[in-house]
Amino acid sequence: MDKAEDPLAQLENYDGELPIIATNRSQWFGGNAIDHGRLDRLMEAARSESVEMVDIELETARGKEWVLEEFRETDIELIISFHEFEETPDQTTLDAIIEECAQYGDIAKVATFANDRTDTLRMLRAINSATEDGIQIAGISMGEIGSHVRVLGPLYGSKLGYAPLETDTSEYAPGQISLQRVRSLIDAIEQGEAATQIIDGVEERAPASHGYSQTD
Amino acid sequence: MDKAEDPLAQLENYDGELPIIATNRSQWFGGNAIDHGRLDRLMEAARSESVEMVDIELETARGKEWVLEEFRETDIELIISFHEFEETPDQTTLDAIIEECAQYGDIAKVATFANDRTDTLRMLRAINSATEDGIQIAGISMGEIGSHVRVLGPLYGSKLGYAPLETDTSEYAPGQISLQRVRSLIDAIEQGEAATQIIDGVEERAPASHGYSQTD
Structure with missing residues (x-):
């Protein structure tokens, strides 16, 4: 999500068949997301029907088990x-x-x-x-x-x-x-x-x- | 050699381009060769120009270093x-x-x-x-x-x-x-x-x- 443009809107409009893994990396983990609200936006993505997996960094997970619980509730x-x-x-x-x-x-x-x-x-x-x-x-x-x-x-x-x-030459x-x-x-x-x-x-x-x- | 028919004659007539690995397995090692004269025949093969490598079992090599020396002399x-x-x-x-x-x-x-x-x-x-x-x-x-x-x-x-x-369906x-x-x-x-x-x-x-x- 941290590298996509308006990822939540994209998810809402997504009508593909393939399930999606959502992630929202902060700069600490090689991403672009600013820390503020990062997990909230990821949580919103988790509630999207097409998102079947969410990827959270071990370093984020440590000591934030209540957040993980919330994610689990989104199925x-x-x-x-x-x-x-x-x-x-x-x-x-x-x-x-x-x-x-x-x-x-x-x-x-x-x-x-x-x-x-x-x-x-x-x-x-x-x-x-x-x-x-x-x-x-x-x-x-x-x-x-x-x-x-x-x-x-x-x-x-x-x-x-x-x-x-093969067609994705961007990165x-x-x-x-x-x-x-x-x-x-x-x-x-x-x-x-x-x-x-x-x-x-x-x-x-x-x-x-x-x-x-x-x-x- | 233990599974070929008249392998020494075959080696003599060989005019292919690929170098050959020679081996002569006794029954102890899954082969057909009888022990008597087994290494002598392998030595003869080693002297053939097309043979560039000889494969000898570790168990054979142990305690027969003089045989290995002889093989080495065949280049x-x-x-x-x-x-x-x-x-x-x-x-x-x-x-x-x-x-x-x-x-x-x-x-x-x-x-x-x-x-x-x-x-x-x-x-x-x-x-x-x-x-x-x-x-x-x-x-x-x-x-x-x-x-x-x-x-x-x-x-x-x-x-x-x-x-x-691919064509070798024999074994x-x-x-x-x-x-x-x-x-x-x-x-x-x-x-x-x-x-x-x-x-x-x-x-x-x-x-x-x-x-x-x-x-x-």
Whole structure:
């Protein structure tokens, strides 16, 4: 909302089929919203019929549980999000952040910047173990190196992805892949998973348990 | 060699352009070769001009360093391989196995069966940390769940992949993806990595450091 022109009017006029995630970031979190009235406007959006999820920053959620209660009454699902634009925290911290997000909301969203492959591995591990713990997690490794996590994340349990339309040239996050491409890559990887049954349309003869050392 | 008909004659007549990895697995390692003369025949193959790498099992390499020396004199690169068809060892064991393979040969190859995502993550971590340690590693998660590691492995440093031709319907390992498909997926994922510069041919405007919380 902080980057849209008159977002509440836009929501009112919205007649698209896709449900909307509303967020209203203050400058503290990379947005444009001034603090005064920020959550009130977000609450108004939450009452809109097309808005099915609201994204609130973990830092905002802390110590404002009464606000979260109010949001819940509007019948939305609550995403509690954590962003770190410079690095990816160590595993223990990352897991703890996710757990805290999950305590405040329905979906824990963490987006942290990946400087190297160790960072992307930590994110995949965090997604995997949160999923094993029954947490609805959305995990993103920001930046170029983290790009493949946008494709692999869902495989490890990530529940939300963020992808621009190909036609939307206005603003991408580094490492973001267009919706069309990320969708086709996820499909292809998942089809790869089904390769034991069918490989490229050719039915596979299941090898005997010791029969496949030849090919691997 | 243990599954080919008269492999030494085939090697002699080979006039293809692609270099060959030779291996001769005994029944202990999922192959058909009888122990007697197995390494002698493999050595003969190693002397063939088209053979550039020889794959010897870690278990064979242990305690037979004089054999490895002889192989090295034939001017091939030595892959020392470890297979585990039922599970993926814990992280410490896996890393230790890779290190041991690397001590005996030029390339450490580990192929272990993945029962869940934790197993594939351990393999990716092992590939990543071996690469950071300067080890030439080839890591494979066998089985359907491990399929995506065949695409992701190279990104984390894996140096060799194993993929059947689409036309080769005779024997696949579970989770193997055809050469054509694995190649195109690796390309696509790597192109995703370059998405900061170009997204689907549309030049991206680099956002300010705090500008991208809107889209992620």
